[in-house]
Amino acid sequence: MPQLTVLVDGTAVPRELGGVGRYVEGVVSHLTDPALDVHLVVRPVHAPHFAAVAPHATVHTAPGWTDSVPLRFLWEQTGLPALGRRLGARVLHSPHYTFPFGWRGGSVVTLHDATFFSNPEWHSRLKRTFFTWWSRRSLRSRPVVIVPSAATATEAARVVTGIRADVRVAPLGVDRAVFHEPSTAEVEDARIAATLPEGAPWIAFLGTIEPRKNVTALLDAYATVRTSRAAAGADTPWLVLSGARGWDESAIARLDALQPDEHVIEAGYLPLEDLAGYLGGAEFVVYPSLGEGFGLPVVEAMASGACVLTTRRLSLPEVGGDAAVYTEPSADALASAMTGLLDDPSLVASHRAAALARAASFTWEATAAVHVGAYESVAGGAR
Structure with missing residues (x-):
């Protein structure tokens, strides 16, 4: 033939x-x-x-x-x-x-x-x-x-x-050669690439700064989490955003106004070889999108062994299944969900394991x- x-x-x-x-x-x-x-x-x-x-x-x-x-x-x-x-x-x-x-x-x-x-x-x-x-x-x-x-x-x-x-x-x-459970060295390489202080934990976001990614709500939620945890005497991991600036003028204005003591880093494009360490090395990955055609960063984060916090909008539940943690996309709901994960390491650990199993089905x-x-x-x- x-x-x-x-x-x-x-x-x-x-x-x-x-x-x-x-x-x-x-x-x-x-x-x-x-x-x-x-x-x-x-x-x-x-x-x-x-x-x-x-x-x-x-x-x-x-x-x-x-x-x-x-x-x-x-x-x-x-x-x-x-x-x-x-x-x-x-x-x-x-x-x-x-x-x-x-x-x-x-x-x-x-x-x-x-x-x-x-x-x-x-x-x-x-x-x-x-x-x-x-x-x-x-x-x-x-x-x-x-x-x-x-x-x-x-x-x-x-x-x-x-x-x-x-x-x-x-x-x-998902490319298993790129997205996999990272080694300690890969996590440290990602930390350096993201310009994080030595030893500082982080929460990761991966995506273009565009309106549907809901970055303004994420920034508001993060500020709320930091304030409430500081009042209780608890530290909060840094928030790191990786991805290009798109056309979300509100979020970009917020990012431009950030001060160093707010503990938010806009890392831009991270090298592909650092993404497993960046995603898998995070306390968790937050992807508060208002809707996606697919949501590739969710699969890539799960394949890196990350606990993923996302929304139930459009295709995202198809991707995350039972392995992801879900929230409504409002700033208040995001803040509550992020606090819940930071307060419950065992829940994060169980979702990390479920994420690896879920990601294996996407080839x-x-x-x-x-x-x-x-x-x-x-x-x-x-x-």
Whole structure:
């Protein structure tokens, strides 16, 4: 039987990889079925990385000018289908909402999130306009659309009419080489990377500073916890935020006004190799999101052996299961839940053990298997 030639478009992966980068990396590196002839096209900045993590795939480099976002979309509509035809690809996988209209082979599109429809206030006007337009087109015109959670599939069905796509759920995986129970040395390396004082315990947050991450409520809750514990003569671990600044102006204003004696550190991007130590070495990880398409930081924290405090919004209970601790996202509820964990080390320990067991069920092999099924189902036809 001849191999099925699949072309994956990785040109939308951001320079720092980020969520979509982790997704493309995780899926493509596990598309090792010998029945597949896998091709991946990326921007020049990413070519060496993907060639290293997916040696079984043929990595192609898009023109350097695709670093420009408008020009990347132009290339996607023209150069990408031309590359697919030249390779004899029967399937084109577009892993980040958009796809070339001129492609006549099998087509699979991944939609990571439906909150552009359900909660537009969490996104900039440009992003919500762009992504709702492309999400509708994908759901109405592509044969198969992949989403990372049942919650995202349900939300898409609720808000988009005329869906023709076969919507398939492929929960994301976690890289055990990166996210694992950390050694003492890895915890200390993470402490240094986060600029924490020697010996200081910490509470960890991982994510972009954007409205849905609910960082303002987290900062308010943390201040309440510190005040109440200080009145009782108890110390409180530092709060460390790791991730890029997004468009949450309220949270950013609060962060800019922080004083050193408030014991909050904005660590920015931490190196990937420090994340297991950062997450697993924390007293607990708090992820107070108002809603996610999946919530990869929750899985990554659980795989690092962390007790995770999160919310029951959208996909997060699918990810956390019984292993996570849940709270309402208000500052008062967060403060109460954080205090409860700080006052009950045995509860934290039990959730650490449950987290490791829960995280074991999220594998990139399982994610890739859903993708292989999608590729095979669209290979014979076009839309």
